[in-house]
Structure formats: C-alpha cells, structure tokens
Amino acid sequence: MKEFAYQRAEDVSGAVALLGADPDARFLGGGTNLVDLMKSGVERPGRLVDVRQLPLGAIESTPEGGLRIGATVTNSDLAAHPEVRRRYPLLTQAVLAGASGQLRNMATVGGNLLQRTRCGYFADVTKPCNKREPGTGCPALEGEHHNHAILGASEHCVATHPSDMGVALTALDAVVTYETADGPGELPLADFYLPVGDTPHRETALPPGALITGVTVPPAPVAARSRYRKVRERASYAFAIGSVAAAFDVSDGVVREVRLAFGAVASRPWRARAAERALTGVPAEAENFAAAADAELAAARPLRDNAYKVTLMRNLVVAVLTELAEEAAR
Amino acid sequence: MTTATTGRTTPKGVVGTAHTRVEGVEKVTGAARYAGEIPFADLAHGWLVLSTVARGRIISVEDGPVLAMPGVRAVLHHGNAPRLETHFQGVIGPPDPTTTLFQNDRVAHLGWPVALVVAETSEQAREAAESLLVHYEEEPHDVDFRGDRPEAYPVDGFAPGVVEKGDLEAELAASAHVVDVQYTTPEEHHSMMEPHAAAARWDGGRLEIVDSNQSTTWVQSDLAQMFSLEPSAVRVRSEHIGGGFGSKGVRVHQVAAVMAATVLQRPVRVVLTRRQMFPLTGYRSPTSQRVRLGADAEGRLRALEHRSVSQTSTVHTFVEPSAGVPRVMVDAPAHHTANLVVPLDVPTPTFMRAPGEAPGSFALESALDELAEKCGLDPIELRVRNEPARSPVSGQPFGARNLLACFHEGARRFGWADRDPRPGVRREGRWLLGTGVAGASFHAGAGPSTALATAEADGSFTVRISAADIGTGARTALTLVAADALRVPVDRVRVHIGDSDFGPAMFAGGSMGTRSWAWAVDAAAEELRERLALGATIPPEGITVRSDTTDAVRRLAQTERHSYGAQFAEVAVDTATGEVRVRRMLGIFAAGRIVNPLTARNQLVGGMIWGISMALHEEAVRDRASGGLYGGDLAGYHVATHADVPLVEADWVEDHDPDDPVGIKGVGEVGVVGAAAAIANAVRHATGVRHRHLPIRPDRVLMARETGATHA
C-alpha cells in the first residue's frame, strides 16, 4: 500500500470538490472493499476523501410512498429499518444474505453499489486481468471460472458483480442519485452499470468525480410478497453462486405483476425482463415459471465449467416463485 | 523453608473430570500473547517477497530503489544473504529447501520466497516489498495433477509405500461382488487462524526466537543446524499458538527472522500474510485414489487394492499416505496398498491433520459403503463381518481395538436400527434426507520426552516441559496429570510449556503430544512425590526432578495401537440448488483414557467439523496458466463457518489397554477420520447419487441430478 493523504469531507459539495482537485483521489465509505483492494495492490489511491460522516445517513419516506436511502446508510441499518422490512422484505433479505454482521455494520449503500468483482484474477495483481489492467487478457476464460458470468459477459471479461443488495434494488427499479461539481443527477439502476463489451474496466455510468448521495426506491406494492434466495458454497459468509430477487402479485391463480432479478450471473445485477414478460398474465404454475426462466436464460453463454448456473437459475426461479405462489394461495 | 505437603493418601484424581483451561482467562480477556505480540525494543519488521513465476531462475533483484524508500533497512535475497547449511538431518528429516532461504537463484513454484525487505514499520516494509522488482528467466511449468500421471512412483514416507500380500487379480476374479472406483480429494490448507509469526534477536551471544510452532525443540534443533550454531546457543519460545494442524514446524518466517536479525543485529519480526501462507506453509496434497474391493456372497472381503497418488514439489518429497488406512481397518487374502507421488512445480505439501487417514478414509469408507450396497448388507454389518483379528499387514495383535463397540454404541444413540436403506426416498420440504456411517482409526504412538517437576518453597509445584498447546488443551491436561501424580489439588500446580530450554520433548503432532508429554510429566511428578514422601525439606530454589521417557518408549510392547471411531451423519440435500446441509453428526470414539472430557470432546467435535468442511467446502484451486492458486485467501478458500455446523456430538466408549503404561491415545486427529465419508455416504442415501470427488459442491450435486447420473 502506498502512502496517501486523508481528508474528512464536511459536506457533499466539499467532498466533490476535494475529489475533483486530485485525480488520484477516491472516496472512502465503509472501506470494506476499498481498503481490502488497497492492501491487495489493486487500488493505489494517493488521497482518500472520507465521506462516511456526511449527512447522508437517513432513510426517509418519499411523497410517492417510496423510500429514499442515504448513501452512507450502513447495510445493517438498511436491513433493520422497519419501513424497509415492511415495504420491501426482499431488500432486507438480500442485505442480510451478504457478508457478515461486522461488514454490514461498516458497508454503506453507496459503496455497495460500487464494489468491485470478487473474481480471483482481478484481486491478484500477479495475474492478468482486463478489468484491472486493460489489454492484459482474461485468464478466467480458460482458467477457473465455475463462479463466473453466464449472461451479458464478453470475451474480455466474465466477472460477476458480487452485490446482493443491488439485486434486490434492481428488481425494485431503484434510482441512484449523485452529486457532481456541476450539480446533482440521477441514474436508474437499470442504466447504472455499463455493458462489459471491450471496456470491462469501465463499470458504471456515473460521471467522473460523482459522489453517490443516495438511492430512491419507488413504491412497489408487489414487493409485499417478495423474497431473496441466495445459493453459495457455504451456508453463510460467502458470495453467491446464484441468487434470485423476486416480487410476485398473484390473484385468482394468475400472475398480475412480477419482478425478477438475478445475482452472480453477470457483470451487474441482472434484471430478468424476458422472464417477467413471459410470466405476466399467465397462470402461476411451475411449468410457466420454468418456461419464463428459460426465456431469460436463452441468452446465457456458459463457459466450460459454469453451465450449472443455467440450471441453478432456472431451478431457483421455479422454487422461489412456487413458494411465493403458495403463500399467496394460503 | 517448608516441609513437603504432597498428599499422603490417594485422593480422588482429577484426570477424567472436566476442567476449564488453565490459560482460559488469559484467552477470553485478550491477555494471552501470541508470537507476533511480544514487544521488543528497537524491533524491525520483515516482509517476504514471493516469486510471480512458477518455475525459473532469478536474473536480478533491483534492490537499490527499495533501499532508498522510507524506513527500509535491508533487502535480503540470493545475491547477498548469509550462507546456510542446507544438508543436515533435521528432527523429521532433511530440510525442505523452501525453508533454507535465498541460497540460490532457482524458483521452484509460484510464491517461492525470493527476498525479504526489512523496515522500521510494517507499513513501510510492505510497500517496499511490493515495490521490489525481481527479474526472472521463466521456464515452462507443470502443475497438472492427475492420478494417471505415468511418472508417479511409490515412496516410503512416514508410512511404507507399497505393501502387498496375496494374488489380487485372482481374488477379484473369484469375488461375487466387486467395487472398482476412483476417488479424488482436492488440495486442502491448514488455515489455522494465527498466521505464522516469529521474532528473532541476539541476546548476549545467544539467539532468541519467539515463535508460533508445534515444537520449540524441533525448531531450535533445525535452526541451529541451518545457522551452524550449537543447539544451546538457540532458545525458542512458543507459549500460545493459534492453531497448527501440522503446518507449524520449521518454516520460512523463522529462518527469515533469524537471518535478518543476524545481518542487522537488532530484533526482527516476520509475520506471514494470509495469502503468503498458502504457498509457503504446506498443505494437504490433492489425491487420486483407486479402490478395488472384491467380496464373497456374504460380504467378506477376498481382495482389496487401495492405490493413492499425491503430488509433491520438485525440491522435496512428501507423500500423503492415503492407502495406509486399509492396513489398519480391513483385511483380505489379497491386500495391496500403495502410496505414490508425482513431483510438480508446486509448493511442498506436508502433514495436515490426519495425513493419509483423512483423504484415505474418505475413499475406503466410501468404497465399503458402495460394497455394502452391492452386497445388500447394512454398512455396519459389512464392517462387523470384516473386522480383522490381527493387523492385516504386520500380523501383530491390536492393542485395545474397540472399533465395533464404537459402531454399536453409535448405532444405538443415532437411531441407526430404524434406517430404511433405500436411497432418495425421504423428503422434508425442499430437502432430501439421508444418513451415513463410516469407521475411523488413528495410530496411537509415543515419542521420547523429558520433563522437570519442581517442588517450590512456597508449597506449590511447577512443571516444565517443552510441550506445545496448539489449542488441544494439552497444558490443562498436563496440569491434571501432574496434580494426580503429586496428589495435590490442581491449583497448586503450574505447568510451563513452549520453551526449548526445558529440554527435548515430543512435538505436538501425530496425536502423540499429550500421550508422550503426560508420560514424562507423570514420571517426573511421581518421582518428586516419592522423594518428598521421605520427608525432604524444600530449599529456597526448590527441589527439581527430571524425567526422560526415552527408554520407556523404546521398551513399549510391540503392539499395534490405534484409536478408533464410528462416525454418523444426517444430511439434507436440495437437489434443485445443489445445497447440502449436515443436520447432525455423532461420533463415538475409543481413544483410551480421556484426561479432560471438556477439552477432549471439543477437540473430537472440532475434528468432525473438519470432516464437514472437507466434505462440503474445502478446495484450493490451482490455476494451470500461472501455476498459483486461484483465490488463495479465506474468502476464496472456504472452511466451515458457524452456519454450516449443526449440533455435532462426540462421546467415547471404555477403552483400556492393560499393556500400555500411559493409557492415553490422543484425540487430535481421529475425529476427522471417516467424517467426510460418513457425510458422502449420507448424501448418497439422501439422493441416490454417489459423490466420489470432494468437495460435494452445489454444482456437482446439481449437474448429477440434471444428467441423471448415479455418481458424480
């Protein structure tokens, strides 16, 4: 880790100004990802601008009936918040499925969205990686990739996005708000992450120097019946090999509205819109769930050792939607 | 001056009763100091630099720019490091050249130690080490481990390479039921919580090392030879050790610290990072094991072949003797076992908790389960029918072999009698349920040890022995043993351990530590008590008695002594997601005399949980292109955590060996033996799919269902 300057930002505009003044600067939130990557040599900032104490720590109802979540709200506070638990149970479940109690107490909402992939090649500076060092190649294509992407990847990078929270927020049509030197802006989460293409090192559509100030979750009555299911290689404290965020409105045995998003299958939380289209208005039955999953997964391009993820995601969709449908029928 | 007050009558002994750890308060308050935590004035920090190529030669080390960095005091590498003695017979054999640092320009694997940077602070040392440019001439590497590598050759390691009797092919041909299967286990890492750490300093012509190791006298002896010093000129201390599991012997960190302290003539501490531990501190080799079993119509074995291939480095040979398991567990007229090894451009593997037995028991105890199914027999009944009367290999009698008692007691408590043998028929929600069983054994050896017992003038007693408590509870056990031998209450006895100045003693390994040390402590304390019984008065410096069990160990009756166990597991498998959860485990063991039930149970249960971890999680993935590990850290290398571990119970049966003067057999390793097989057998029972390749990962479970395979 090289030496660096450290400053605490007093307010949002001050934070943006501090970052803008130094091209080598990074925002420091909870540090759970950035400090880790600095120790690994993946990140080598010359200056840290600490934004953890900015007044962005509130969760407030919006006039429309949604929630506005400040960027420095910790994962723990987000998950424990009564209105989050009441309105968006899948969001609480997703956050609680991630990391550990200690890390959730540190990690912030803004930082969670910006966390980097857990691909083992990316995290190891002795190995090539197009995301870390463009043009060096992607050893995962022929190497270890059993937990890499099956959707939306390219021959330049097959890494996955590690967030659980982001998967639920994607299903909820959340909107990211940010501040730049030129003023505030916002990006729907659907447009927040860039396609991989041949620029895997460019991950988000945030303007340079932007500070995430919060996430707005629109009202979503469908989320009253919702679930986040995560599969991983140990029962807790591990990243997903596949996850599903689902919200489901079924009446008289027919799907009225559905939200579906997948985790650990792509470079970003993956909104399963093809599956949603296939499900809307059809009977809530297992074969329709499977067909909808297949519609989404038709685009999957598995690698040598991760074709199981296609099966896993199909089975997860069927299992989660079946559970939710059974609950609705009760 | 006081008069001796050891007990004159025999009180009820404390050995066999539960006792909390004597160092417990220190451990729960954070007061216990581990190796990297002992302060030294003027301490400098060393940081190792590891190779980024898997095979080749170092052309140059650009140390100039790094020496100019803030706080940097030295950069040691093959071009400037002190010369070491590299050819000697160490405590467990010749040194692994990985540990004789910086003696030539060769790189034998990715993560080979190429330099040490020493600086005033650890932050400075780290940045300087990461900035050091090392140029290599890279050569093509080969890390492709497979069981069918033609260059694999048999090796006599700490167990014989090849042991054969009978005509294997003829007996197989005459068998009514044959199992012929291949099992694999992956590369596994000890991953004890405390990274290897050592601080070295010269103090009045004597080298003092504070370390975390499994034997201070082993490290003392080998370092003395390496640095051409008299053993008496080297003192190694290691009081609290944050886990060892076979990895904490002589390693690069001690050598680096001594080298730097010698060059700089000031104290230097070297702590390995978690990521450095993966290539530098040993591991369990992957294994590929072929097991062939032939049985008659009643399930009695006629033929057994167990052939295990493991890997080693190109610089040192260590063989994982997995095929040793049937040499204890089952007999057959044709009985062929072989341990082979293939050298690759990989780090040297080493002893890891139940070396040989852990992977070997997975293969053998899975194969026996497969055979039982073919024979239409309950797997316990199959084992009853094949219980040998004498050692299949040596022909010697077994001392106290209570394996079947373990099976029977376990079956009773687990509810085995109600088991429906049909696979894949029990469902609870999304989970398929199944149960499995496996046997376990581990050698009960002993090593010579010395101990000092002192009657202090204040009426207390002090025992000194260079034992190592790596979490086993050995220090507490020895305190109980000493108290009983002295016939005094426990609170009058203090046991000091982990100091090479206390004299030679067995290392903490092979499940032999407590057995060996207790023998020496008992002998010294007994003799002290007898001396005091004569009415001795105690001078201010106390009265000290020294014991040495070397002759007694040699005289020990030539009997095959082992601890035994029966492992029972119930699992739940969601075949739609591939998730496997262990619901409960029960292990019943025959492990001789249990000194401290509280800590012994904990250790046995810990071993069983290692079995869960081995069965379901652990796998170090070697990246063929680079030759190094993919994800070599605790996020990439999964060990079981709380949520993976249900209520796991361990208990024991009466196990008395009248010919054994100690009676303690050791509980450090037998707990892991057979545990992974019991889980794999339970997964088979739950799902109908036989998993022959560990770990039983979700993708493997999932694809087996997808393809309709009956094995994976």
Next chain:
Amino acid sequence: MAPTTSSAITLKINGQNYPLTVDHRTTLLDALRERLDLTGSKKGCDHGQCGACTVLIDGRREVSCLNLAVAAEGREITTVEGLARGDELHPVQQAFLDLDGYQCGYCTPGQICSAVAVIEEHAAGWPSAVTGDVRPEAGPPPLSAEEIRERMSGNLCRCSAYVSIVQAVSRAADTTAGQRRTEPAGTEPLGSGDTGRTADAEAAA
C-alpha cells in the same frame, strides 16, 4: 508540496484516550496491536475474511483490519480488553471460559466481541438471514441456535469449536437478558451512532 501522509490523532479505546501519530496506511487493527500494545484483537487474514479482529465501534461490531486508524478518530472503540469489569468477566467471556468456547484462542477475542454485539443486535429486534419473516409485525425471532449460528458466521474458528461457542453465546444471552430485566429501562442498546436511524426506526424500536 507533497501531501501529508500521516496525522496526529486521538483514539478513544476502552474509555481511555490514546494520542498518537499514524501513517494513514495504518489500520485500526495495526494501531491497536503494534502501536498501543492492545494485542487482544487478532490478525487472522487482514482482509475482512475471518472476523478475528472484531471490535466494537460506537457500540457496534466491525472488523478493525478494514478500518483505517485515522478514520476511527472520534469514535468509541471497545476491544476485548475492555469488556471485563476488573476481575469480573463479561458474561460472554465467562460463558466461553465455562463451556470451552474455543481451542487455540486466536479467534476468541473476535468471537467474544462479535457475540456481545449479536446479543445487542438481537435485543434491538434486528432480523437475520435465517429469520423466516423479516417484517416488523412478525416480531423479533427467538435467539435460537440457528439464529446464533447465522449471526456469528462472520467469525471463523478453524479449531472448529463452533458447537461450544454457540452454547456459550446462548448462555450469555440468557444471562444478559436476566440482567437487562433488572436494569433501569432506557439504556441505548446499540451505541450512540445515529447513522440511518430515522423517526420511523425510533418509533418502532
């Protein structure tokens, strides 16, 4: 002019102020262990992957290896050394001792700090990943073994003393609940941090 890469700070640890100058690279864990001789917090991985360095910060558990010391200024830090009251062990420490909730002891300070927080988090009504119904109307789940296991999963124990650790946490939770019933109401359960606490949260608490 080169930017300043070190700072004079004061860390408040176990109720005591420690002034020191830190290289900004120094983590809270290294400051504790190498600068302040508070070596109870352990370094197992240095990357947030094991939990051995867990401490309480403003009443909540965090890993000290991913906290920079300079960023910890102004926060209330409690390490394992600060849990006991004199010779009287904290109920969690006592339970670990009595039930043998450890073996080598190296993960133990982290497990204990984590357990102290788990009991508080549960008392505050926080759900976990194994809580069946996370909606506030469902009420807090009982602190079952399953709940303890999930909540403690950020603390690896390679000796695998997990069974006795869970028993110790369970016993300590019972002890603490007993003490809580006899203590005056109104104590702040989760420290003074106001991050993310809203009127809604307070109303529901």
